[in-house]
Amino acid sequence: MELLKERIKKDGKVRSGNVLKVDSFLNHQMDIKLFEQIGKEFKRRFADCPINKILTIESSGIGIASIAAQSFDVPVVFAKKNTTKNIDGALYSAQIESFTHGKVYNVIVAREFLNPCDNVLIIDDFLANGKALMGLSKIVEKSGAKLCGAGIVIEKGFQEGGKLLRASGMRIESLAIIKSMTPDGEIIFED
């Protein structure tokens, strides 16, 4: 998606540890007009799938998934990272190791919001080592729902997540795949 790649080149900042900061438009400040284009692109790529629900994970996925949901005309469920007072009853859960936060956490989805008749699209902002996506796909599997695929805004193609998950049979559509990032800030995309 050219518009997105241009925006990443313009406003993305490369930091040590293979961190790409895109917080001016994607995951701290959110450019909702860009999200509308991202949502339309996900719909175009998954037009062949009978998606009736979008699953994402707090927090950075929620804004993107909410706007994309308008193109699919479906509700969104976001997986929660901590069990709170307001979640009770039966849950699906999975463990996820976070690259960004450097720790392992549980994610949960209330059982009532995923069931075997659902056709689920997972949406997230980043795909790097793939742990979040693996956790979410485990939750979909436990629920008996069908996973149609995953829509990712930015994939770090130089990390192994995308390769591993595609090899396992998951359909992944990433709108920008980064081939490499240099310490002086150059970002090169895969074709």
Place this chain on the structure above:
Amino acid sequence: MELLKERIKKDGKVRSGNVLKVDSFLNHQMDIKLFEQIGKEFKRRFADCPINKILTIESSGIGIASIAAQSFDVPVVFAKKNTTKNIDGALYSAQIESFTHGKVYNVIVAREFLNPCDNVLIIDDFLANGKALMGLSKIVEKSGAKLCGAGIVIEKGFQEGGKLLRASGMRIESLAIIKSMTPDGEIIFED
């Protein structure tokens, strides 16, 4: 907002400790079509304000704020509850005591995303004791931006947050104000 009140009566569940579960449409599964109506109502109520930025807080506020942002044609900034690798540089921060989680946490916004020329609308899903809203308004104040007001989806009118903050001069527009909830599940709204 009648549509919202009807939905709360239909799908809201009263739990012990004055907890209102609305996770089937507001803060776990999200009814994006309802969010569109909520966003339009916020725009109608704040039509007199030159709002150029919406501020919310992760996680439950993000979906609502993202959809509402379409009615205002502005970007959204969401305050983060934990400092991560991806946030660096200068920050505005405030401490918030969470009713839901029973703990105190720091919320932060990167300085570059709030500045004195901004006219800010805060959006959140709930207003109860008002701690989140107080924290967010402190961040707006520190930035030098103008706070136009706060748009709240559900206010628990029987808790003190709304009264205290309105008395302090904050403009708050709550789309559904709950007067009382009974243990057998009855929900009564203020007129």
